[in-house]
Each structure stands twice: as structure tokens, then as C-alpha cells.
Amino acid sequence: MAKSLAHEFFKGFWQEIPPFRLVLGICPMLGVTTKIQFGIGMGIATTFVLVCSNILISMLRNLIPSKVRIACFIIIVATFVTVVELMMQAFTYGLFKQLGVFIPLIVVNCIVLGRAEAFACKNSVIMSTADGLGIGLGYTLSLAAIGSVRELLGAGTLTVWGDPILNLSSIFPGFEPFVFTVQAPGAFMILGLMLCAMNMVGKK
Amino acid sequence: MGDYIVLIISCIFVNNILLAQFLGNCPFFGTSKKMETAIGMGMAVVFVLVLGGAMTWLTYEYLLVPLKLVYLRTIVFILVIAGLVQFVEMFLKKNMPALYAGLGIFLPLITTNCAVLGACVINIDKEYNFMQALVASFAFAAGFGLALVLFAGIRERILLARVPKPLQDTSIALITAGILSLSFFAFKGMA
Numbered sequence: 001m002a003k004s005l006a007h008e009f010f011k012g013f014w015q016e017i018p019p020f021r022l023v024l025g026i027c028p029m030l031g032v033t034t035k036i037q038f039g040i041g042m043g044i045a046t047t048f049v050l051v052c053s054n055i056l057i058s059m060l061r062n063l064i065p066s067k068v069r070i071a072c073f074i075i076i077v078a079t080f081v082t083v084v085e086l087m088m089q090a091f092t093y094g095l096f097k098q099l100g101v102f103i104p105l106i107v108v109n110c111i112v113l114g115r116a117e118a119f120a121c122k123n124s125v126i127m128s129t130a131d132g133l134g135i136g137l138g139y140t141l142s143l144a145a146i147g148s149v150r151e152l153l154g155a156g157t158l159t160v161w162g163d164p165i166l167n168l169s170s171i172f173p174g175f176e177p178f179v180f181t182v183q184a185p186g187a188f189m190i191l192g193l194m195l196c197a198m199n200m201v202g203k204k
Numbered sequence: 205m206g207d208y209i210v211l212i213i214s215c216i217f218v219n220n221i222l223l224a225q226f227l228g229n230c231p232f233f234g235t236s237k238k239m240e241t242a243i244g245m246g247m248a249v250v251f252v253l254v255l256g257g258a259m260t261w262l263t264y265e266y267l268l269v270p271l272k273l274v275y276l277r278t279i280v281f282i283l284v285i286a287g288l289v290q291f292v293e294m295f296l297k298k299n300m301p302a303l304y305a306g307l308g309i310f311l312p313l314i315t316t317n318c319a320v321l322g323a324c325v326i327n328i329d330k331e332y333n334f335m336q337a338l339v340a341s342f343a344f345a346a347g348f349g350l351a352l353v354l355f356a357g358i359r360e361r362i363l364l365a366r367v368p369k370p371l372q373d374t375s376i377a378l379i380t381a382g383i384l385s386l387s388f389f390a391f392k393g394m395a
Contacts, residue, residue, distance in 0.1 A: 192378030
């Protein structure tokens with residue numbers, strides 16, 4: 001039991017890491033990752049919604065009639081998204097403004113609905129919590145990874161909440177920021193190239 | 205009139221919903237492998253987005269604002285869209301079987317298409333009036349269809365090319381989308 005619980009938790013980090021392995025939830029992946037901190041913020045918001053909705057759905061899984069289950073899932077997810085929206089407006093207003101339309105869009109993020117359909121409505125509460133936490137943290141990790149690559153190449157620095165933690169131009173004098181990576185076309189290309197790199201490493 | 209032309213051009217090309225705003229990318233990659241499915245999806249989005257844009261705008265302005273329930277926007281919008289999709293599906297099945305056969309499988313998918321919800325939220329955030337919201341919804345949907353059909357055409361060609369193994373499938377699709385996005389980027393100065 002303990003082993004499979006750990007399995008459900010850790011599969012989100014490599015085996016089924018979204019959006020690389022499961023090609024879901026690409027929109028926020030491309031839209032908000034111009035800076036590493038936006039990626040982390042978005043990831044944490046998604047994780048919160050994912051864990052809460054997984055818990056509630058698996059608690060109610062025997063009560064929800066299977067014919068209207070998708071509608072029920074959407075309402076549950078939308079409720080938690082509204083909670084996140086209100087909390088972010090209260091505590092992290094700047095980040096909320098930056099992420100903009102992508103916060104209400106967590107409702108239609110395929111990862112959240114996908115986990116509800118594929119996992120939470122079939123498994124126990126504890127397992128679903130582990131699954132939601134694992135996939136959520138994996139998603140946060142990949143958002144942060146893409147955000148750091150794009151910010152590092154595009155601006156030459158890596159800033160987390162106002163503290164520059166890395167500055168490329170001090171390591172390589174004469175480094176010119178590669179602005180392409182923080183613009184729209186660069187987002188697609190960086191994600192494509194990272195996926196390619198992961199395929200090369202993870203070759204069976 | 206001129207304002208509306210600027211709005212249309214900006215929504216189709218400059219702020220293309222797929223390639224510049226990154227909304228609705230899951231169906232963009234999911235349904236672009238074949239031209240036929242791409243056209244079906246594009247038409248279904250145009251249909252639902254125009255209706256949905258109008259409905260959500262009216263709901264927001266005449267229901268949520270007077271009742272001071274603006275914070276329930278996300279829940280109400282997704283319910284309106286889900287209900288609308290369901291209604292459209294039943295209506296088409298009964299009255300226009302030919303169109304239903306064409307759009308059929310794509311309609312249920314649209315509820316979770318973030319381009320639809322996203323465009324509705326953008327209409328409200330930018331404080332468009334009803335006419336502007338309607339035009340913007342149509343233009344966003346047209347931009348979605350245009351990008352999807354172009355992309356499907358390119359992907360059909362890629363099938364014939366020899367792609368290195370690690371780049372195959374999603375990876376090459378993303379890089380192609382990047383190049384397509386680059387060509388839409390050229391409209392940036394227009395509006």
C-alpha cells in the first residue's frame with residue numbers, strides 16, 4: 001500500500017510529467033512562462049485546484065451519477081478556481097494581474113479535468129490526494145523549468161521575487177539577451193526543443 | 205465603422221487567439237493531424253464562440269452586475285457555455301442533421317476549449333460593448349479557424365517528411381507552430 005502511494009505521488013515527476021508526457025495543459029505553459037516566478041505562481045495555483053478537486057471528487061465518487069459526471073466535475077473545479085481567484089486578489093494582486101486571463105482558465109485546463117476523470121473518480125481519497133499533489137508539483141516543476149530557460153535567455157537574468165539569483169552577463173561578459181525566447185513564437189520553439197531533449201534522454 | 209475593421213484585424217491577426225494569446229492550444233495540437241477534422245473543429249468553434257460570446261456578455265451585464273455577483277463570473281460563464289453547447293447539440297441533431305453530422309464529435313469538446321471561455325473573459329476584461337463583443341468573438345473564432353486550417357495543411361506535409369526520431373510528433377508540431385506564430389508576428393505593427 002505504502003509503495004503504491006509513493007508510486008502515485010512520484011509518477012507526476014517523470015513518468016507522467018505534464019505537459020511533456022501527457023500533452024495536456026499547454027496553454028498556460030506557453031502563455032505565462034516569460035518569467036520563472038510567473039511559472040511557479042501558476043503552478044502553485046493549479047496544484048491547489050488539482051488537489052482540492054481531486055479530494056472532493058473522490059469523496060463524492062459514489063454519489064455522482066455517471067451520466068452527468070463531467071458537468072459535476074466542472075462545477076467542483078470552477079468553485080475551487082473561484083477560491084483561488086479571490087485569494088490571489090487579496091494576497092498577491094500583482095501576480096494575479098500578470099497571470100490575467102489564465103487564472104479563470106484553470107477551469108478548462110485539461111490536466112485538472114483529466115485527472116478527475118482518469119483517477120479521482122475511481123480511487124480512494126488518500127490515493128487521489130497523492131496523485132493530485134504529484135501531478136501538480138510535476139506541472140509546477142515543468143512550468144518553472146520552461147520559465148527559467150526563457151527568462152535566462154531572454155533577459156539574461158533569473159529573478160525570483162525581486163532577488164536576482166543568476167546573471168548571465170556577469171558570467172559571460174558580452175552576452176546579449178535573446179529576446180526572441182520571451183515572445184510568442186519563442187514559446188512554442190523552446191517547448192518543442194525541450195520536449196525533443198526529453199525524448200533523447202528518456203529513450204527506452 | 206473604421207473602429208470595427210481595426211478590431212477585426214487585431215483579433216484575427218495581431219492578437220490571434222492561438223498563436224499570440226496561447227488559448228485553445230490543446231485542440232490546436234489534438235485536431236490538426238487531418239484537414240477534415242481541423243475544418244470541423246474550426247467551424248464548431250466559430251459557431252459556439254459567437255453564440256457564447258453574446259450569451260456570456262448578456263449574462264454578465266444584466267444578471268451578475270445588477271445582483272453584485274461579479275465574483276461568480278468563472279462559474280457562471282462555464283455553466284452558460286456548457287449549457288449552450290448541450291443545447292446547440294440537441295437543436296442541431298433535431299433540425300439540421302447534416303450540420304450535426306459534420307460538427308457532431310467536436311461540439312462536446314468545445315466546453316473545455318479554453319479559447320471559448322478565454323475569449324468571453326477577454327470581452328469582459330476589455331469592457332467591450334455588446335456590438336464590439338460580438339464582432340470580437342467572431343474575429344477571434346475566425347482567427348482560430350484560420351490558424352488551425354493552416355497548421356493542419358503544414359502537418360499533413362510533415363507526415364511525408366523524414367523527421368529525426370526525438371523530434372517526432374508533438375515536438376516537431378510545436379516547432380512548426382512556432383514558425384507559424386512568427387509569420388503572424390509580422391502583423392504586430394498593424395493595429
